[in-house]
Amino acid sequence: MELLLLSNGKLSGESELLGYAKERIQAVLKSRAITSAVLVPYALIRSDYDERATALSQALGIEVTSIHHADNPADAIASAQCILISGGNTWMLNQLLHENSLIVPIQRAVRERNVPYIGWSAGCNVATPSIRTTNDMPVRxxxxxxxxxxFPVQINPHYIDAHVSGHMGETRDERIAEFCAVNPSESVIALREGSLLQVSGNDLSYFSAKDQGFKVFRHGQDIEEYQDTQALSGLVPFTCR
Incomplete structure (x- = not known):
């Protein structure tokens, strides 16, 4: 299985989509001689699907086609060399994945045919067991x-531990702690901007363009920050690097 789960699509000041992860993505594409990908853009609400596909084609150097052009979306996934799932609104994305009967086809493509899955922000959220740890509004x-x-553990992309001056609501840490209190048997991995988790075969690795760590939230335990995935060895069925 090949997963690239990115916290976000761009870093501040970057013009190119997926620029901070480009080296890792292109290494995967090159190793498998991938020349095309299917984009699932359903998370986009105020952006054009085809414009996003064009931007990805230019960034990655492969042909990217949006799945909304397919007569049968499931068939498009079944024949895809690579699956790209864009960021945007997680609730919209997940709803349309179910409405278009794409959950099982994507699972089979990734698990049975070893098709690479590259998802950022909302695309990262939907790769986990549920979207309960998204930051997005339920617009549907x-x-x-x-x-x-x-991926077997909940992820919170776009994680930030800053407390904005004047904001009287809960911090991100408090919101995630609430999730863990309600779901004490589950953990949450918090990914900062410019970071990603990569599953390659049976290996799990972590990368941060800013050399920052990720956090792991568990009910009743102190929140800790890590630079490698050894901390996840008891949570995931992968070899942690």
Missing amino acids: NSVVLPSIGL
């Missing part, structure tokens, strides 16, 4: 919580 009245479940 009809919502679904279970998601693709390729």
